[in-house]
Structures are given as C-alpha cells and as structure tokens.
Amino acid sequence: MFDLAVVGAGIVGLAHALAAARRGLRVVVIDRDAQANGASIRNFGLVVVSGQEPGPSRKRAERSREVWLELSEQAGIGILHTGKLVAAQRPEALDLLEAFHALPEADGCRMLTARETAAHQPGLDVSRLSGGFLSPFELRVESREALPKLTAFLAERHGVTFRFGVAVTAIAPPAIETSHGQIKARRIAVCPGDDLVSLYPERIRGYGVRRCKLQMLRLGPPRHRLRSALVSDLSLLRYGGYAMLPQATTLRDRLEREAAPALDNGVHLIVVQSQDGSLVIGDSHHYGPTPDPFASEDVDALILAEFSRLFGGAVPPVVARWTGTYASASGHASFRDAPHDDVRVVMVTSGTGASTGFAIGEETISDLFG
C-alpha cells in the first residue's frame, strides 16, 4: 500500500509527488502515456511571476520559482533565462506598465526607455519601441528535458515508483483500478491535465472547464542571443496582473483597432531561447470541448508577424511547429476538489502550471496529510 498515488505525470502530478516524497511518504505516479507528453512538455517552460494576479496566484508563482531553483541544483535542471523583458510598442502599453510598476508587486522591476530596451536586447527594432519593462523574477526551463529529469530525480533520489503506460479507469479509495490491475494507496491526487472525462467528470464539470488549443513554433538561432524571455504588448492583456489594471482598457481599444485578427485568435508573443540557440515562440488560444489538432498557417503567420515587427523583419526559419492543449476556466486559475476525504482532483485552469504547480502540490499534500 502506497501513502500517495498520483494520477498524471505532468508538471502538476510531479509537483504533488515531489511534495509528498520530501515528507518521506511512499509515492506512486501513474500515467497512461509512456512518458509525459501533454501540456507540460509542449509549453515555453516559462515560470511567470510578474503579471500573475496578486494574491494566491502570485504567491504560488513565487514559491514555485523557489522550488525550480532548488531543483536546478538537486536534479540538474538548467535555468536558461532569468528575467522577462516586456518590449512595449504602443504608448498605451507603456502607460499600463508604468501603472503596474507603481504596485508593490513590481518591486525589483525596472522601467526602460526605448533605447535602454533595445540596448538590453540587441536585435530589437528601436524605432518600434516606446519603452520596456524588465522583471528579474522569471525563470525558463526546457520542459521537454526538465520533465524527464524531474521524473528520474524523483525515482532515483526519492524512491518514487512510476507506472507509465497505465491508465487509471476508476477510483474507490484505497483501490485504484487501472488498465494493468489494481494499485492501493491511502490518499490519491488526480492531476489529469485537460482530461475532463475519464475520472470524476461530474465534479470537473462543476468548475466550467473547457479545453484550450495553442500553436507554437521553433525558429532557428537568431543573430543575437536572447538575454531574457521576451513578450510584447499583446501579452499584457493575457496576464491577470496587468490586464486587471484600468489602463488595460485603453490598450485593448487600440489593439482592437490595430490587431483585431491577433486578438480574435488569442495571439500574443512570448519568445524564449533554448541551449542550442533556437527560439521557441507562440502562441494562440482557441477553445472547445475537443479542439482540433491542426495548426493553422494563418494563425502561425500572426505570431510570426508580431515577432517580425519587434525584430525589424529579421525572422529566422521555422524549424518545428506543434500544438498543445490545456484545461481552461474563467473565474479561477486552478482548483482542488475533494470528491472523497482521501481524494483530491487538482487542475490548473489558466495555462500557468509550470509557474504555480509546485506550490499547488505542496498545498494539496498539506490538505491530505495535515
């Protein structure tokens, strides 16, 4: 009998396993895939702190950032960027950033002039910039490497048992029925990503969850190395910490006039760089119960056009394209539901699992084990 069974080996499941294993509990993680293959390895790997909504989301991001830093030492997970530059093109974006900069959450962040922004990040087209905002808090990991490293670390250093290629079909604590027989555990954390129907569908439905599809691209190495993660005006409407400010309305009005197709497709720009110099850029947002798997060329063109505007037309060749999906709900960034005293269903519903997952895992383990 295990102390804890975790369903799902994405970042949220692994975060629960880590928090339990650090308490010395006996943990099993069960995933139907042969290795993590969902949102957790398709994302930017950007641990976003600045721009999270003040309150629980921000606190969770701060705590999760600390855990990533611990893991970089303990599990050898490379931190590829620290910090995030918001390259503001429109004066309305700069006004919004100035308002954000006046808040306590922006302590340690810096406003930049257009020249300082271009000096910080060579390659940016200074004629396009109205200024910038530099946050020192963000981290970036290469998720497709970080997840396997974290899995190996949990198995080797903490003795966590992994059962990959095993689907969980039903839960009646302490019994967990799977495609490969029964597993028993005192407590169970269900971290199913955007699977809304296999386990506790009626409970999940109560949170108004739908699925969101995102398009992502990898570009060949640019001429200049990226000194931090980079985002643009469009991103300011997508992160609650910025979007909740009154100045966001003025920015939205202008973007609706100038960038309606991008807004209609939920396009904004995040740029991060990998060890080999290639860039990961994205993304877009399309919602539905089962989003189609096809990456639209028109949507990719919108993402690339925003990149091109910032970098004066210099766009390295596209070397890979993919889509990812995550669970999404309005009104809450995540939820933890208790269908049974010994079971919790945990879902991040705001596309921020890499940023907040470790803190959420610790909270669930405290909830289940005291």
Ligand SMILES: Cc1cc2nc3c(=O)[nH]c(=O)nc-3n(C[C@H](O)[C@H](O)[C@H](O)COP(=O)(O)OP(=O)(O)OC[C@H]3O[C@@H](n4cnc5c(N)ncnc54)[C@H](O)[C@@H]3O)c2cc1C
């Ligand atoms: C393109 C993209 C970019 C993103 N960028 C960022 C970013 O930069 N920063 C950030 O913080 N967040 C980002 N996100 C969001 C983040 O990736 C997600 O919030 C997070 O990965 C969710 O983790 P998860 O473990 O809940 O889900 P997943 O990674 O989807 O893992 C869930 C796992 O559960 C397993 N599973 C489900 N049901 C069962 C079952 N019945 N039996 C066995 N196994 C089961 C699945 O096989 C899967 O492996 C991004 C997401 C996408 C798609």
